[in-house]
Amino acid sequence: MAALILAHHQTSPAERLKDAAAVAFIALLLGIPMIGLLTVDQGGALRIATRWPALFAFVAACFVGRLVLRYALDQWRARQLARDQADTPAKEVSLATNPLLNWIGWVALGVSVALPIVFAENRYVVDTATTVLIYVMLGWGLNVVVGLAGLLDLGYVAFYAVGAYTYGLLSTQFGWGFWSALPVAGAITASFGVLLGWPTLRLRGDYLAIVTLGFGEIIRIILVNWTELSGGPNGIASIPRPSFFGLPFKPPGDDPTFASFFGLEYATHQRIVFLYYLILVLALLTNLFVSRMRRLPIGRAWEAMREDEIACKAMGINARNVKLSAFAIGAMLGGFAGVFFAARQGFISPESFTFSESAIILAIVVLGGMGSQLGVVLASLVLVLLPELGRDFAEYRMLLFGAAMILIMIWKPGGILSHREPTLRYFANGGRR
Amino acid sequence: MTAPAPLLSVEHLTMRFGGLLAIDDLSLDVAARKITGVIGPNGAGKTTFFNCLTGFYKPTIGSVRLNHPQRGVLRLEALASHQVARSAxxxxxxxxxxLFPQMTVLENLIVAQHNxxxxxxxxxLAGLLGLPAYRRAEAAAMAKxxxxxxxxxxxxxxxxxxxxLPYGMQRRIEIARALCVDPLLLCLDEPAAGLNPRESAELNELLKHLSRDEGIAILLIEHDMSVVMNVSDHLCVLNYGRKIAEGTPAQIQKDPNVIKAYLGEEDADEMRADELRADEAIDQEAVR
Structure with missing residues (x-):
């Protein structure tokens, strides 16, 4: 069907009718078992009932819908063609920094800072926003590997898991605090990144994707089966929450707590908001770090590696080091997000680190526009909020989700923001430097 | 009078891909500050030769020695491709x-100065903190x-x-990018392919300028005879992986083996009379 929808040439009314009839025929074939026939339970025995009117309505809807869609697409394409022909000579690659994007970025920052203040009483909103920010941070981390270095990684969730379990184990077994465990977990996940990177140095594209997919599953299966270390499917429970510079978020007791220190009434809400600001700060630091790295030699080497590895070697760039550094830094950022996840949930189990998480994070990066930092934010909003908003649609929500993704990819094949900003310029915004 | 030691000496280089002998016992010297052309019909092994020099292929047999003014003699066949560019x-x-197509022209040239x-x-770390030493290095790279x-x-x-950018410009960018690596020896694989006559003429001037004024040795694979014959100080002709002739452009132009390789046996006989007459003219010019 997709091929039919995307077929190019202009069509005459007769062709359009024929096309719609073909679609209706397919709908009929599919509809007979799915809509036309229905099993009903009659006194314990299954009997087949028919719903021919419903089937007929479905086929008719497909026929009309296809006709309208085809007509609209033709109109749209004709208009676009006319527009293209009108301004082809003046078509220059736009280079000016888009001030709108900067503006959107600042507005997004303002909204995210003000959000818990505005929605102070609404725990659901703050919780959801925290989830969005975790995905933003994961997206920015994976962006280093996939967007900048061009290494397709389908097992990114493994690093998220390693970070979460590192904090889980360090805190429950050895009593480490959040802030001391954070850098250690980062270092450990970075070395896991190198561990994955080494054997995959010679691979690219599909082959690399398969190996990273396998790596993600290996980590998850180890977590399920190595019960002595990870608690197996039961996971790790009662992981301590992060404290505010040593002041825990607890009901008032012997030790000073956040509430008693600041002379506030204790409320669970304080912790929720604190967690929100914590992930906001972590995510912003990640963003600052990644955008600065991008402007450094190593960041440019990542991008060059994505563009042409052979040319990189001919320029004397050590491809191994560049790839491993991308894997290590991407993994480290994923690990930080994992530590935060463990601290926020207080409970982790292998269930949280399945392949579908990897797929969502990758979808965020691809949908946002490879390498675009702001694109990741927009895509995380779409990908986390859509299923949330779709809760009313119950079992259809994943369908809605899929449809939204397909639509975005049709409209914006390069991602929501596919514009690439150069890392340095000779002409400062059009004028001579 | 002894000739100065060559910058690059290739000895008995052989590259075999399974049953295919791509380069067969090739020996060649490349002089410093000179332009050495490598010509030959399609499939003669010219690009394979470049790949062996620059570490992209490991030659089956043979050695490639580079006389580096600071680092002494380097064995290129033992180096990885990035080390060939970096150390040698x-x-x-x-x-x-x-090129790196999505990156700007300037970024392409900065990436070349990565090391x-x-x-x-x-x-x-210094880069993340924006320390002055790093800023100076970046400004220097930018200036270059x-x-x-x-x-x-x-x-x-x-x-x-x-x-x-258009094709001819991309060719120039690739040369500019290579120059940013500070080459001792620049290996150009068909730099004039797809250029118009005016662009070819500009390329000639550039190559002469680089070898004479910048002191960069150039090894040039090229089909465009207006470029090769004009700029080369020395020419080497390959056919089926073998060196069939070597010498100055004037010598190569009248070499019967070369004519045979390019034009085929029969044509060569027919052409010989014409060629001889033309050669005499060249010789006389040389005497004058």
């Missing part, structure tokens, strides 16, 4: 242009890139993605 300063371009910049950025862009008349396009 032998830099190549590609027959099918290999110096990466060293200055101290594992990216801008210098080459100005000389190759590319400066107007500095901020344009390299992939969006």
């Amino acid at each position: 300063q032998v830099v190549r371009t590609f027959q099918n242009i290999r 110096a910049l990466q060293h200055a950025s101290r594992f990216s 890139a801008v210098g080459w862009l100005e000389r190759l008349k590319l400066i107007e396009k500095a901020d344009t993605p390299a992939g969006a």
Whole structure:
């Protein structure tokens, strides 16, 4: 069907009718078992009932819908063609920094800072926003590997898991605090990144994707089966929450707590908001770090590696080091997000680190526009909020989700923001430097 | 009078792919500060030869020695491709242009200076903190890139993605990028392919300028005879992986083996009379 929808040439009314009839025929074939026939339970025995009117309505809807869609697409394409022909000579690659994007970025920052203040009483909103920010941070981390270095990684969730379990184990077994465990977990996940990177140095594209997919599953299966270390499917429970510079978020007791220190009434809400600001700060630091790295030699080497590895070697760039550094830094950022996840949930189990998480994070990066930092934010909003908003649609929500993704990819094949900003310029915004 | 030691000496180089003998016992010297042309019909093994020099292929037999003025004799066949560019300063371009298409022209030239910049950025720490030493290194890299862009008349396009530019310009960008690596020996794989006559003439001037004034040795694979014959100080002709002739352009033009390889046996006989007459003219000119 997709091929039919995307077929190019202009069509005459007769062709359009024929096309719609073909679609209706397919709908009929599919509809007979799915809509036309229905099993009903009659006194314990299954009997087949028919719903021919419903089937007929479905086929008719497909026929009309296809006709309208085809007509609209033709109109749209004709208009676009006319527009293209009108301004082809003046078509220059736009280079000016888009001030709108900067503006959107600042507005997004303002909204995210003000959000818990505005929605102070609404725990659901703050919780959801925290989830969005975790995905933003994961997206920015994976962006280093996939967007900048061009290494397709389908097992990114493994690093998220390693970070979460590192904090889980360090805190429950050895009593480490959040802030001391954070850098250690980062270092450990970075070395896991190198561990994955080494054997995959010679691979690219599909082959690399398969190996990273396998790596993600290996980590998850180890977590399920190595019960002595990870608690197996039961996971790790009662992981301590992060404290505010040593002041825990607890009901008032012997030790000073956040509430008693600041002379506030204790409320669970304080912790929720604190967690929100914590992930906001972590995510912003990640963003600052990644955008600065991008402007450094190593960041440019990542991008060059994505563009042409052979040319990189001919320029004397050590491809191994560049790839491993991308894997290590991407993994480290994923690990930080994992530590935060463990601290926020207080409970982790292998269930949280399945392949579908990897797929969502990758979808965020691809949908946002490879390498675009702001694109990741927009895509995380779409990908986390859509299923949330779709809760009313119950079992259809994943369908809605899929449809939204397909639509975005049709409209914006390069991602929501596919514009690439150069890392340095000779002409400062059009004028001579 | 003894000739100065060659910059690069290739000895008994042989490259075998399974049953195919791509290069067969090739020996060749490349002089410093000179332009050495490598010509031959399609499939003669010219690009394979470049790949062996620059570490992309490991030759089956043979050695490639480079007399580096600071680092002594380097065995190129034992180095990885990035080390050939980094330590031996032998830099190549590609027959099918290999730029970083989405990056701007300026970025392409800065990436070529990666090793110096990466060293200055101290594992990216000095770079992250924006320390003055790193800023100076970055400014120097920028100045070098801008210098080459100005000389190759590319400066107007500095901020344009390299992939969006016309073919002839992309060829020049690839040369500019290679020059940013500070080559001792520049290996150009068909730099004139796809250029119009005016661009070819400009390329001639550039290559002469680089070898005479910048002291860069150039190894040139080229089909465009107006370029090769004009700029080469020395020529080497390959056919089926073997060296069939070597000498100055004038010598090569009248070499019967070369004529045979390019024109085939029968044509060569017919052409011989014409060629001899033409050669006499060249010789007389040389005497004068």
